[in-house]
Amino acid sequence: MSENTNPRDDGFTIAGKTYHSRLLVGSGKYKDLEETRLATEASGAEIITVAIRRTNIGQNPGEPNLLDVVPPSKYTILPNTAGCYTAEDAVRTCRLARELLDGHKLVKLEVLGDEKTLYPDVVATLAAAETLVKDGFDVMVYTSDDPILAKRLEEIGCCAVMPLAAPIGSGLGIQNKYNLLTIVENA
Template sequence: MQYKAAETFSRRSEPLAIGGRTLRSRLILGSGGFTSLELLASAVEASGTGLVTVAMRRVDPTARGSLIEVLDGLGVRVLPNTAGCFTARDAVRTAQLAREALQTDWVKLEVIGDAQTLLPDATELLIAAEQLVNDGFVVLPYTTDDPILARRLEDAGCAAVMPLGSPIGSGMGICNPYNIALICERAGVPVVLDAGVGTASDAAFAMELGCAAVLCASAISRAEEPVAMAYAIAAAVTAGHEARGAGRIPRRRLASASSPLEGMPDLG
């Protein structure tokens, strides 16, 4: 019997497209938390990602440019975020600044409602999303795991929805897998699990629930070995995506024998 190469069975040939653009990988990397640009660059390479988030802040003219130069050199696209914004107004202005600075109309929209939990402010988020879509942005909103809000964001014209698994940087994984699955089942745009991933199994779980991609920062950048974790989480995203496509067996409470009971020898 001839065995086929493992790649024959892979679904990796189905690339993810968001806002009309094809992404190289189903893992989006957050650049926050890496202790050096060298480490970030190594993690980008190990992850295989094609899209890396950045934040917008006041710049010192003596230190400008280096992050963008590193990311350009790696051939990845940047996804500016509106982290730190607590109002729709600030988030819209920050997105406009990012568009001017980085020449991209993509934005990871964050409007935070509370400094302790960093949970999204649903009302401000929807207002900002509507304004940015009208202004021509490709909006990827960081949102709660509320299926109704996800639908409202999609209706507003967002190119994806990015529900949290658990609070940013908490590493608690996916606290409400039912809601994430529900969002995935009903969404007409790609669902990206954003925030909460603690380790590789969380990323695989997100993909098994039906997410199109995973966005991950702290789980990689703050791991003991960030580059090794970047590789592990990328592998988990692929594994979860493949498993979702392959179709898992249903859960049952009692065993179901995998060896036949017929033909048992009489050993009495």
């Protein structure tokens, strides 16, 4: 870190690339692509997540394409595996994203184990992460708040480990501060 004591001023580095904004925004839930573009620009974010199974980035020619309004020349597109419930589906989805994005390697891996809570299937997540890292991907991985699993994901080469702090959409805030602190301390 530089002499500046505010870490936000030093940037945020993922897989060797430094960003000025620490905010990652999603591309879903907007009424149309124009609203997506406007919200993304207003946010100041440099990274936008894209659910490959739900968002057209070229796999459906002739349909509106997110990349026409949120170009990879301006933003880091972060393909994610939202909606995948097996390691195989997640790996296939990441490979499709890489093909559609001309060799793009950075992905957000999430393999869900429960449709209601959206908790990750940690066994399938670990298997998919191992395959993707071996396949040359830079993997940002969504997982449980288990410090042992987080360390294992780091050891196999994931560039970021993103542990669940509370059930998605619950508004409960951080539920297990000790586990999250342990993950950070062990990183």
